[in-house]
Amino acid sequence: MKIFDMHTHCFPDALAPKALPHLAEISKSPYYGSGTYSDLCEKVLSAGGSGAMLLHIATKPSQMTSVNNFAAACQHGNFYSFGSVFPTAENAVEELHRIKELGLKGVKLHPDYQFFFVNEPAVFPVYETAAELRLPITFHAGRDPYSPDTVHCTPEMLAEISARFPTLKIIAAHMGGMEMPDEVEKHLLGCENVYFDTAFATRTLDPDRCGSLIRRHGIEKVFFATDFPWSTIEKEMKLLKGCGFSGEELEMICHKNAERVFGISLV
Numbered sequence: 001m002k003i004f005d006m007h008t009h010c011f012p013d014a015l016a017p018k019a020l021p022h023l024a025e026i027s028k029s030p031y032y033g034s035g036t037y038s039d040l041c042e043k044v045l046s047a048g049g050s051g052a053m054l055l056h057i058a059t060k061p062s063q064m065t066s067v068n069n070f071a072a073a074c075q076h077g078n079f080y081s082f083g084s085v086f087p088t089a090e091n092a093v094e095e096l097h098r099i100k101e102l103g104l105k106g107v108k109l110h111p112d113y114q115f116f117f118v119n120e121p122a123v124f125p126v127y128e129t130a131a132e133l134r135l136p137i138t139f140h141a142g143r144d145p146y147s148p149d150t151v152h153c154t155p156e157m158l159a160e161i162s163a164r165f166p167t168l169k170i171i172a173a174h175m176g177g178m179e180m181p182d183e184v185e186k187h188l189l190g191c192e193n194v195y196f197d198t199a200f201a202t203r204t205l206d207p208d209r210c211g212s213l214i215r216r217h218g219i220e221k222v223f224f225a226t227d228f229p230w231s232t233i234e235k236e237m238k239l240l241k242g243c244g245f246s247g248e249e250l251e252m253i254c255h256k257n258a259e260r261v262f263g264i265s266l267v
């Protein structure tokens with residue numbers, strides 16, 4: 001079976017040796033590999049993966065150009081990238097147009113590292129433009145160790161955004177909300193334009209809970225993902241395989257949904 005990992009991270013070679021230990025210190029998480037692009041590709045392929053989506057994050061307005069240029073340089077073979085905008089930057093909407101021109105597949109927003117709440121009107125122009133340009137947005141959803149006391153993207157807020165922007169494709173990372181499965185159940189399951197990725201689901205969910213959330217949300221709207229280098233294909237696949245899905249259902253989650261939604265075909 002082909003496996004496409006819908007949520008991975010890497011850094012430019014010169015930054016990786018500092019960036020990864022720094023983030024690990026903040027999140028108190030172990031990590032796997034060196035954080036570079038070549039290491040990511042090698043780890044995905046050696047774990048039996050076919051390819052991956054690389055999610056990049058601009059943590060200040062001045063980073064947008066370099067982050068998106070790096071994202072574009074990472075697109076090769078079965079490896080694709082999302083770009084990023086700093087959503088409250090003056091030129092965020094302009095940069096979305098450049099993301100589209102660069103051929104990037106979507107936009108990653110991380111409200112904890114970008115200091116905004118997903119339902120604050122100041123960032124609505126970004127959602128409007130992304131919807132117009134048909135750029136899906138992956139949101140880091142739920143808790144994050146970087147901002148332990150304030151959740152900037154709750155399942156309830158995402159449900160509000162999904163209703164307000166019905167043509168925007170929303171990917172709620174971490175099964176709709178890291179460490180918030182009760183809220184996901186209450187607010188987000190079944191929302192039409194909301195997709196989930198399974199990134200780091202092992203952190204919060206057991207196979208029964210994970211399988212039930214996926215079934216009730218809709219198997220055609222869930223993407224297999226790891227959050228590499230914070231988790232691995234081996235660990236996250238073990239959880240997914242324990243959920244009791246049929247072979248065809250696993251094919252959908254592991255690669256067919258991503259191929260359909262992003263118009264790619266894995267080679």
Ligand SMILES: [Zn+2]
Pocket residue numbers: 007009199227
């Ligand atoms: Zn991530």
